[in-house]
Amino acid sequence: MTATGIEGPGWVDRSAQPIRGLFPLGVEQFLNAAVAVNAPGVTTVTTAARYYALHGLVAHEARRLNLDGGAARDLLRRTEVIYALACLAHERDPAHDRSMPSPHGADRLKAALALGPVEMDVASGQHAGRYAKAPWGFLGPYRGSEMTLAILASDGFAPGPAFDAAVVARELGPVVALARRAERVSLETVEGLGGACLCRASSSGDGEWLAQRFAGRAQDIGTRGSVLGQTMRMIATAISETDVHDLDDLGDFVMYHPLVLAAARTGEVWRRWRGLRLRAESVEAWRNLWTSMCDVLPEVGAMTPEQLGAALADVLPTQTVRAYRDALPPVVDDTGAPLPAERHGSVEGRDTIDRCLATLMLGAARHRTLPTEGPERLGFEGPPGRSWAVEELSPHWVATVSDQWADRSLRDFAIFLAGVMVNRAHRLTVRKSYLRKPDGRYVMPVRIVLQDGLVVRLFDEEARPPSLRWGPLLSMGRQTGLFSRTDEGRWTAGPRGALLG
Numbered sequence: 226m227t228a229t230g231i232e233g234p235g236w237v238d239r240s241a242q243p244i245r246g247l248f249p250l251g252v253e254q255f256l257n258a259a260v261a262v263n264a265p266g267v268t269t270v271t272t273a274a275r276y277y278a279l280h281g282l283v284a285h286e287a288r289r290l291n292l293d294g295g296a297a298r299d300l301l302r303r304t305e306v307i308y309a310l311a312c313l314a315h316e317r318d319p320a321h322d323r324s325m326p327s328p329h330g331a332d333r334l335k336a337a338l339a340l341g342p343v344e345m346d347v348a349s350g351q352h353a354g355r356y357a358k359a360p361w362g363f364l365g366p367y368r369g370s371e372m373t374l375a376i377l378a379s380d381g382f383a384p385g386p387a388f389d390a391a392v393v394a395r396e397l398g399p400v401v402a403l404a405r406r407a408e409r410v411s412l413e414t415v416e417g418l419g420g421a422c423l424c425r426a427s428s429s430g431d432g433e434w435l436a437q438r439f440a441g442r443a444q445d446i447g448t449r450g451s452v453l454g455q456t457m458r459m460i461a462t463a464i465s466e467t468d469v470h471d472l473d474d475l476g477d478f479v480m481y482h483p484l485v486l487a488a489a490r491t492g493e494v495w496r497r498w499r500g501l502r503l504r505a506e507s508v509e510a511w512r513n514l515w516t517s518m519c520d521v522l523p524e525v526g527a528m529t530p531e532q533l534g535a536a537l538a539d540v541l542p543t544q545t546v547r548a549y550r551d552a553l554p555p556v557v558d559d560t561g562a563p564l565p566a567e568r569h570g571s572v573e574g575r576d577t578i579d580r581c582l583a584t585l586m587l588g589a590a591r592h593r594t595l596p597t598e599g600p601e602r603l604g605f606e607g608p609p610g611r612s613w614a615v616e617e618l619s620p621h622w623v624a625t626v627s628d629q630w631a632d633r634s635l636r637d638f639a640i641f642l643a644g645v646m647v648n649r650a651h652r653l654t655v656r657k658s659y660l661r662k663p664d665g666r667y668v669m670p671v672r673i674v675l676q677d678g679l680v681v682r683l684f685d686e687e688a689r690p691p692s693l694r695w696g697p698l699l700s701m702g703r704q705t706g707l708f709s710r711t712d713e714g715r716w717t718a719g720p721r722g723a724l725l726g
C-alpha cells in the first residue's frame with residue numbers, strides 16, 4: 226500500500242497545539258476505576274514505603290507544635306530533604322540494599338551536594354535549587370493512600386487513627402528533629418541516620434507497623450482494609466503455591482488457578498480480581514492493536530482509515546469471522562472452570578495483530594461464559610446495567626459485533642475495527658482538548674489525527690500493559706518484609722510473611 230503524499234496536518238491556523246495524548250483509545254476507564262477499589266493504599270506513584278510513616282510523623286509533629294499550615298508545610302519539606310540525604314548517605318554504606326527504591330528528590334539533592342553541603346533554606350524553599358516543585362513536596366502522590374490506610378486524617382494535615390507516633394518516632398524522630406534545626410547538611414551530617422534508610426524498613430519497628438498497615442484487615446469484611454488484606458493474601462498465596470517471578474506469573478495464578486475459587490476465606494475479592502485480570506487481557510489487546518496500527522502509518526504522510534485497516538487485514542487469514550472464532554481454544558472446561566486460552570500456544574505464537582484480535586475474541590467468549598452474576602462478572606465489567614458493561618470496545622461489544630459479522634470476511638472485519646478505533650480516538654481527542662488560558666492556544670492531546678478523511682500520525686505510540694497496581698503492592702510488601710525475593714528473582718514470603726497468614 227502507498228501513503229498519500231501529504232506532509233502532516235495542514236493546520237489552517239497556528240493556534241492549535243497538538244501534544245502527546247495518553248490513553249488514546251480510552252479503553253481502560255472501567256479497569257482503572259475497578260483497580261482503585263480493589264488495590265487500596267497504593268497507586269502507581271507511591272514507590273517508597275517509609276514515606277507513609279514519615280508523612281504521618283510530620284503531621285503528628287505539626288500538630289504537637291501547633292504549627293499553622295505554612296509552618297507545617299515547611300517542616301514537611303525540610304524533613305523530606307533530610308530524609309533523602311540520610312538515604313543517600315546510606316547508599317555509600319556496604320550494608321545498603323541497592324534493590325530498594327531511591328528517595329524522592331534524590332537527583333536534585335545530588336546535584337546540590339556536588340557543590341558542597343546542602344543549604345536547607347534553599348533546598349527546602351520554593352524557588353531555584355528546591356528539591357521538589359510541588360508546594361507540599363512529595364506528599365501529593367501519597368496523601369490519598371495515606372488517608373486510606375488511616376495514617377493521615379481525611380481532613381487537614383493531621384495524623385489519622387492508625388498512626389502510631391511512639392513506634393514511628395523511635396527511628397524516624399531524629400530525622401524530623403534534625404530537619405527543624407539544620408542549616409547546612411552534608412552526607413557526613415546525616416551518617417548517623419542510616420537506620421532510617423528506605424532499605425531498612427524490613428527490619429525496623431516502623432517497618433513492622435507499616436507491614437501491619439499493608440497487611441490490611443482481611444476479617445473486617447466490607448471495609449477498604451479488608452479489600453487490601455484479601456488482595457495481599459491473594460498475592461501471598463500465589464507466591465507460596467506457584468513460581469511467581471513477575472506480574473505475568475501472578476496474573477496467570479489469578480486468572481486460572483483453582484485456589485482462587487477453593488480458598489473459602491477469600492470472600493469475593495480474589496474472584497473479583499479474576500474478572501479484573503481477565504478484562505485486562507482485552508484492554509492490553511486493544512492497546513497493542515492500536516499501537517500496531519499506528520506503526521503502519523508512515524512518519525510523514527497520511528492514509529485513509531480504509532488503507533490503515535487494510536494493513537491490519539493483510540496479516541490475517543482469509544476466512545470468515547465465525548471460522549476464526551471457532552478455531553480459538555475453549556475458555557472454560559466442562560465444569561465451567563477457566564482454561565488458559567489466552568496462554569495457549571496457538572494464540573501466543575501468532576503475530577501481534579492476529580494475537581490481539583484472537584485475545585479480543587477470547588474476551589468476548591469470557592463475557593459469554595462468566596456467570597451472569599457474581600464477583601468474576603463484577604470484576605470483568607462492573608455491575609449490570611451500567612454503561613461500562615456494554616460500552617464500545619468492551620467484551621460485550623466485541624461479542625455483539627463479531628456475531629453481526631460472523632459470516633463475513635475476517636479481513637473486512639479488521640477494516641471495520643480500524644475505522645472504529647480511528648473514529649473513537651478522534652472523538653476522545655475532541656473531548657480532551659482544551660483552551661489553555663495563558664496563551665490562548667487550543668491544546669489537543671493526540672497521537673494520530675483524523676482530518677478531511679485522512680489519518681495522520683503526529684506522535685509515536687507505545688503500548689503499556691494496564692496497571693493493576695500489583696507492582697506497587699509487591700514492592701510495599703517487600704520493603705516492609707511481608708514479601709521477599711530470591712537472587713533468581715522468585716517472589717517468596719518475607720520475614721513478616723506471617724502477618725498475611
Ligand SMILES: [Zn+2]
Nearest residue numbers: 315321422424
Ligand atoms: Zn540503605
